[in-house]
Amino acid sequence: MAIHSAANKRKSSAPDKRDRILKAAIKVFARNGFYATRVSEIAKTAGVADGTIYLYFKNKDDVLTSIFEDGIQRLLAILREVAASDDPVEQRITRIIALQLGLLEDQRDLAEVITVNLRQSSRLLKQYAAPLFMEYIEVLAGVVDEGQKQGVFRRDLNARVVARALFGALDGILLTWALGEADPQALRKAAGHCASLFLEGLRER
Amino acid sequence: MAIHSAANKRKSSAPDKRDRILKAAIKVFARNGFYATRVSEIAKTAGVADGTIYLYFKNKDDVLTSIFEDGIQRLLAILREVAASDDPVEQRITRIIALQLGLLEDQRDLAEVITVNLRQSSRLLKQYAAPLFMEYIEVLAGVVDEGQKQGVFRRDLNARVVARALFGALDGILLTWALGEADPQALRKAAGHCASLFLEGLRER
Amino acid sequence: MAIHSAANKRKSSAPDKRDRILKAAIKVFARNGFYATRVSEIAKTAGVADGTIYLYFKNKDDVLTSIFEDGIQRLLAILREVAASDDPVEQRITRIIALQLGLLEDQRDLAEVITVNLRQSSRLLKQYAAPLFMEYIEVLAGVVDEGQKQGVFRRDLNARVVARALFGALDGILLTWALGEADPQALRKAAGHCASLFLEGLRER
Amino acid sequence: MAIHSAANKRKSSAPDKRDRILKAAIKVFARNGFYATRVSEIAKTAGVADGTIYLYFKNKDDVLTSIFEDGIQRLLAILREVAASDDPVEQRITRIIALQLGLLEDQRDLAEVITVNLRQSSRLLKQYAAPLFMEYIEVLAGVVDEGQKQGVFRRDLNARVVARALFGALDGILLTWALGEADPQALRKAAGHCASLFLEGLRER
């Protein structure tokens, strides 16, 4: 009961309103960037009054922060789950690639947030995102490390460097994709090539 | 002598001042981000009056833009040279990687500005950086393509996708480096691992 | 009643505020001219915050423009009515003169803004005032033309030139009045003389 | 000698430079208005450096003031000459009309200044222009008055009101002309009609 009512505090009376605001913010942040986004735009997109936002968030920064806290933690959770699965490491890498590229259908928005908004606010980047980013790298490196220990992956490469490179490669592909064509098929194909490239590069022979 | 140095004072103070402004901007942009940086801060750091900045740059955007153009054009020029050399394609890839990471290894602030700040403004990113970025990708893809034609690299990977992945990987490595340790040694070692990873991934068997 | 007046407070305070801003603007524009007037001054005089002005007007130009449109549209409406009346043309001319001078006789500030401030910005003059001015001239010329067709006015004068001259004459009288004495009596007397001067000048003999 | 050298101070070493600046200022003020005109524009038009203007004038206001003092005094002198001539009053009126409309070939710039710039700066208007304007009216009224005394003009009209009306009429015609067609022939024809209108309106019968 106590737990339930605590959960309720956030979720019951205005649960969708807070969510609606966050969803709206993700959309407009992704489209225009954090600084170019007006609070009134978020409000309009969410279908609430400007002032309402301040009933659920301390200020504009807090909205972005909440996206990271709410969203990326969830993404990280999924990532951790994939990383810890029983699948062969190669398959895990492939699934992580799909995850980050937003190819896991219902996680598209989250993927967009992490790749697009990660670098939007220097202060937030250093304060909130950097640690989460590092954690992301760490999980990824863990998979690589495991592959190395299993003798599936080469041992002469630093797992963390590989993780950073993979993250960057995916980010770069997503960036070009967002700036240009934006054809889902192309992205899916690019994901395949990228996976093959990294897995071949990593393979122990 | 006196005349010469006197003449110089005028003629040379201009580019001098432009450089001072750019250096100051790199420093404060890296510290605070593009949006949180006040023009007056750049001016104060550069030791000039606010208005002086507008004698050398059209506006604040133009200052950020110029940092890229100055820096990336230089990178692009060397890249083109390396790409067009007679070296074996593998060696060219290795040199490009070393180049991109090495050029920035003693300029951490610049690296941060280039990897982080640019993405803070969607407009700048699309207007200025995208074309340069695409050009960079094109040159890189050319080398990959050549390797594929020579039968040295696998033919089942799209050269442009590989180029984007490589660029992104380097960018990602640079980002972590700029945000964290910033030890030149680490960067050089990472360059080696990254080269090996990609070359193995690319190798035709 | 209470509810009604409460409801009113919101609905009516908006135009109320807009009017307060316009009145304040007329006062400070007349005192200092358009360019020398700070937006913050208008705000202070109107008893609103600086930003509030931008809820009712696009920008400073728009404030000046609105003064004209509000004022001149009113003048134009009455002018059209008089011009279309059944009165003898001479009497219509006399009424128009009295009207134009009379409408402003208790609004010296407005007269000064209209006669002086408008010309301070070539752009505004050409963009907003010119069309209204031309329309005014056209209506006036229509009356003159009608008089000429009736054989009451000389046919050797161009009706549009006469209209411009009459408008200018009234403007000139108003300017002197606004800059100097500002005695309503004087204005009324001047109206009579002006009417007589033009009607005699126009009379067919 | 003393007188000569005093005259020299203004006229000898840089006489044309000061004049060139004034001429340039008249041109750009007439085109863009006082406030929209940049000092650097005047300098460029005059073919001198920005700083040079400050060797001849205290500041930007002083340039406008000098135009009034130098130019309008000259115009007033010509006006006084015409007004005091032996010609019949009707002819004097006709010549004055031509003068104000800038139809006396080499006085065109001066005419433009008085009609276009008169209302540009509220402060200058009240400080410098208003008295000169009143003097202008006074001279004009003097001619009318003389005509009344001679029995040529009606005595029932206030000479000053007539003068203001005439000045305004000419100003209005010039304004419409400047805003629209700007065909010299049209202006000349309008001048004729205006003269006829006022002279008939004034004629004693």
Place this chain on the structure above:
DNA sequence: CATGAATGAGTATTCATTCAT
């Protein structure tokens, strides 16, 4: 006298945030 690079005071406008309803 002349130059024009450098200065820095001055201001319109925006937009996150508040609060009376």
Place this chain on the structure above:
DNA sequence: TATGAATGAATACTCATTCAT
């Protein structure tokens, strides 16, 4: 809770003016 009108702090940029050469 919800609203959205009102607020006013904050800042990029302009341009008249200066002064070292």
